[in-house]
Amino acid sequence: MRATSSAVKELAAARGLTVLQPERLRSEDAERLRAAAPDALVAAAYGLLLPQEVLDVASRGAWNIHASLLPRWRGAAPIQRALLAGDRETGISIMKMDAGLDTGPVLMQRRVPIAERDDAASLHDKLASLGAEMIVAALAELEAGRAQPTPQPADGVTYARKIEKREAMLDWTRTAAELERAVRAFNPYPGASTRLQGESLKLWRARVAAAGGGVPGEILQAGRELVVACGQGALSILELQRPGGKRLEATQFLSGRPLPPGTRFE
Numbered sequence: 001m002r003a004t005s006s007a008v009k010e011l012a013a014a015r016g017l018t019v020l021q022p023e024r025l026r027s028e029d030a031e032r033l034r035a036a037a038p039d040a041l042v043a044a045a046y047g048l049l050l051p052q053e054v055l056d057v058a059s060r061g062a063w064n065i066h067a068s069l070l071p072r073w074r075g076a077a078p079i080q081r082a083l084l085a086g087d088r089e090t091g092i093s094i095m096k097m098d099a100g101l102d103t104g105p106v107l108m109q110r111r112v113p114i115a116e117r118d119d120a121a122s123l124h125d126k127l128a129s130l131g132a133e134m135i136v137a138a139l140a141e142l143e144a145g146r147a148q149p150t151p152q153p154a155d156g157v158t159y160a161r162k163i164e165k166r167e168a169m170l171d172w173t174r175t176a177a178e179l180e181r182a183v184r185a186f187n188p189y190p191g192a193s194t195r196l197q198g199e200s201l202k203l204w205r206a207r208v209a210a211a212g213g214g215v216p217g218e219i220l221q222a223g224r225e226l227v228v229a230c231g232q233g234a235l236s237i238l239e240l241q242r243p244g245g246k247r248l249e250a251t252q253f254l255s256g257r258p259l260p261p262g263t264r265f266e
Contacts, residue, residue: 055099074102082114108134170265
């Protein structure tokens with residue numbers, strides 16, 4: 001629960017590099033960047049659009065490491081939206097930034113399959129590692145004068161709007177497959193949630209149950225597995241957490257709080 005520096009800032013400090021952390025990019029910040037005379041600017045997971053005066057600072061342009069296969073999933077939450085949609089693959093796009101929202105031409109792309117058990121955390125780590133490799137290669141292409149970015153196609157554009165906490169409340173009338181994807185997409189933030197007898201619970205791991213049917217939200221089994229009926233099919237909850245408590249395997253949770261079949265999640 002303490003504010004800490006990012007790994008980038010720690011490395012910069014160790015090497016005696018100046019770190020600027022403006023809350024908003026203003027004209028004076030653009031001037032400071034211009035004074036550094038950069039060849040190129042690189043953005044990664046930056047949540048705001050850069051103003052044109054900043055995009056124009058570097059002689060070889062401003063480049064973004066974006067965690068999707070553009071033009072699919074432009075915007076703030078491409079990893080989570082890909083998981084929620086059930087995409088089979090995603091990837092990294094190295095894109096030259098312009099005034100639009102992830103609309104600039106793409107210099108290079110690489111694809112990454114989405115594994116059956118990938119959640120937002122594991123997929124983020126895969127893409128972060130790949131993005132680091134790709135931006136080094138992209139900068140080498142820029143330096144050699146070989147970079148030829150390609151305009152994005154007009155077809156296939158989707159937008160990955162920012163994740164809101166209210167989205168993480170599970171709707172048990174949805175299909176088991178959709179809810180399983182939601183649990184993975186919202187791990188680690190903000191955590192898929194549901195309510196049980198007035199108490200909010202976080203669900204961290206789940207899988208589609210082999211079989212089951214009942215009223216949406218109804219607990220069908222509460223032994224070795226915690227199986228809950230959905231609008232279609234059933235969801236087996238593998239790991240969950242009470243407020244202020246630890247994450248527990250379903251069997252551990254049930255040993256401390258038995259839940260008879262027929263109990264319903266809200």
